[in-house]
Amino acid sequence: MHLLTILAFAFLLWRGEMPASRPIIGNLSPASTLVIVLFQPILLGLAAFAASRRARRLLTSRAVSCHRAQRFHHRVTLLLRVALIGGFGFSVFGTSWPEWFAFESISPPLQIVGDCIVLSPYFAGAIALWLAAYPYEQTIRRMDSSGPDDSSINPPWNLAAYLDFNIRHHLLIVAVPMTLILFAADLIRSYGATLTQWSRWRGAPDVALGVVAAGVFLVAPIMMRRIWRTAPLECGPLRSRLEALCRRKGMRCRDILVWKSDGYMINAAVMGLVAPVRYVLLSDALLANMTPAQIEAVFGHETGHVRHRHIQHFLVFAFVGWLLVTALMELLGQRVSAPGSRPIGSVWTVDGIAIVATALFWGLGFGWLSRRFERQADLFGARCVTPPAHECLLPCSVHIDENTTLDGGDRVCATGAAVFASALDRVASLNGIPREERSWRHSSIASRVRFLASVAGDPQRAIRFENLVRRIKVGIWLAAVAGGLLSAWYWTDLMQRTAQSTQ
Ligand SMILES: [Zn+2]
Numbered sequence: 001m002h003l004l005t006i007l008a009f010a011f012l013l014w015r016g017e018m019p020a021s022r023p024i025i026g027n028l029s030p031a032s033t034l035v036i037v038l039f040q041p042i043l044l045g046l047a048a049f050a051a052s053r054r055a056r057r058l059l060t061s062r063a064v065s066c067h068r069a070q071r072f073h074h075r076v077t078l079l080l081r082v083a084l085i086g087g088f089g090f091s092v093f094g095t096s097w098p099e100w101f102a103f104e105s106i107s108p109p110l111q112i113v114g115d116c117i118v119l120s121p122y123f124a125g126a127i128a129l130w131l132a133a134y135p136y137e138q139t140i141r142r143m144d145s146s147g148p149d150d151s152s153i154n155p156p157w158n159l160a161a162y163l164d165f166n167i168r169h170h171l172l173i174v175a176v177p178m179t180l181i182l183f184a185a186d187l188i189r190s191y192g193a194t195l196t197q198w199s200r201w202r203g204a205p206d207v208a209l210g211v212v213a214a215g216v217f218l219v220a221p222i223m224m225r226r227i228w229r230t231a232p233l234e235c236g237p238l239r240s241r242l243e244a245l246c247r248r249k250g251m252r253c254r255d256i257l258v259w260k261s262d263g264y265m266i267n268a269a270v271m272g273l274v275a276p277v278r279y280v281l282l283s284d285a286l287l288a289n290m291t292p293a294q295i296e297a298v299f300g301h302e303t304g305h306v307r308h309r310h311i312q313h314f315l316v317f318a319f320v321g322w323l324l325v326t327a328l329m330e331l332l333g334q335r336v337s338a339p340g341s342r343p344i345g346s347v348w349t350v351d352g353i354a355i356v357a358t359a360l361f362w363g364l365g366f367g368w369l370s371r372r373f374e375r376q377a378d379l380f381g382a383r384c385v386t387p388p389a390h391e392c393l394l395p396c397s398v399h400i401d402e403n404t405t406l407d408g409g410d411r412v413c414a415t416g417a418a419v420f421a422s423a424l425d426r427v428a429s430l431n432g433i434p435r436e437e438r439s440w441r442h443s444s445i446a447s448r449v450r451f452l453a454s455v456a457g458d459p460q461r462a463i464r465f466e467n468l469v470r471r472i473k474v475g476i477w478l479a480a481v482a483g484g485l486l487s488a489w490y491w492t493d494l495m496q497r498t499a500q501s502t503q
């Protein structure tokens with residue numbers, strides 16, 4: 001959902017940048033535009049209600065396993081979300097809907113109000129999907145609470161609390177920072193010519209937008225901790241234990257926060273690029289359902305992301321992706337633009353290819369990198385819960401016997417790995433995730449547990465894995481520096497040539 005909301009805002013940014021702001025399929029009458037735009041959320045909502053009803057029937061039917069019902073609901077929801085963003089994309093690029101609210105002609109700062117109105121069918125659709133899913137979620141929650149598992153901390157969730165949670169977690173968390181960026185983009189577009197004239201540099205508007213986006217990204221954690229409902233973790237043995245871990249591992253953060261979800265969410269996260277705006281979040285249900293050692297392991301995993309600088313490397317990776325896609329577009333653009341004229345069809349093709357290339361780069365590349373980083377954070381988490389030698393009871397490559405501890409840097413203690421694996425298993429069982437289910441950013445819990453066990457038994461494997469991640473990071477940096485230099489040379493050369501040809 002986060003990605004789709006980013007995409008919805010990106011549609012508006014692209015639409016604003018397009019030279020001829022003309023819809024793809026000619027001129028629709030205002031009435032048809034209105035029907036297309038307004039009926040989407042209603043239709044999606046109705047489809048979602050039907051799907052939710054069927055999923056509930058499957059859940060309560062004895063003939064079908066609970067997992068099949070969950071899988072059905074999961075897939076239909078995904079499909080409806082894709083339909084939501086696809087439909088919204090059509091409203092933005094295929095109709096004159098955005099032009100109805102081009103308020104920048106009245107006053108540039110007002111354009112953001114117009115943008116919010118243009119976005120409103122997307123928000124309405126997202127809310128309709130949650131409204132439809134609510135009865136299904138209620139049934140799942142009731143079934144969880146009556147199960148043999150002790151996750152019966154879930155009180156019944158009323159509709160207002162359910163919507164509040166989803167709107168905050170899945171919509172506002174992206175919409176607030178993106179609205180700030182969109183606002184800046186609107187102003188920069190309106191005052192771009194003045195900015196270029198004043199700075200005597202054509203790249204000034206783009207750089208200004210980049211600076212605003214970077215600033216928003218940097219301070220986002222301060223907004224996020226308020227958009228989500230959070231509170232500092234109370235003083236006590238657990239907080240002292242986690243603070244001791246921070247000191248031991250050299251991890252600096254502004255605060256450790258409890259992430260409030262009415263007992264719905266089993267999750268932990270770290271946010272913030274630098275210590276003054278860095279927070280570690282542990283959800284209420286996670287704290288209520290796990291042992292202190294397991295919580296420490298999870299906290300250690302988040303610490304691993306910080307100490308291994310994963311966010312920074314993701315940013316460099318994103319920069320490499322941007323360079324690659326820009327280079328591809330530049331190459332294709334030169335091919336399709338015949339001298340003098342620029343056929344609109346070909347420009348659309350280039351844009352289409354760029355979108356597919358971006359999707360592939362992120363879908364495949366980012367997923368692959370993220371799974372490696374998650375494993376590295378797992379190993380870090382396991383090392384954080386390494387017990388003293390006399391408490392290590394498993395055959396272990398760190399604690400050879402009660403008196404011999406081999407501190408080989410990359411080695412992992414078997415007991416630490418087992419504690420970490422138990423935390424992973426607990427997260428899976430509480431979240432109702434099948435152990436073998438993998439996602440875009442995470443390998444399956446089962447494969448992460450197997451990896452930990454194999455690494456604990458074979459120190460060489462741990463060392464080889466850490467070396468692999470080191471090489472990946474160096475590769476990303478080399479690609480970024482080489483690509484950056486190459487594109488700087490290319491654009492300077494191009495600008496000089498254009499300047500010569502106009503003289
Ligand atoms: Zn992680």
Ligand SMILES: [Zn+2]
Binds near residue numbers: 392396399414415
């Ligand atoms: Zn050990």
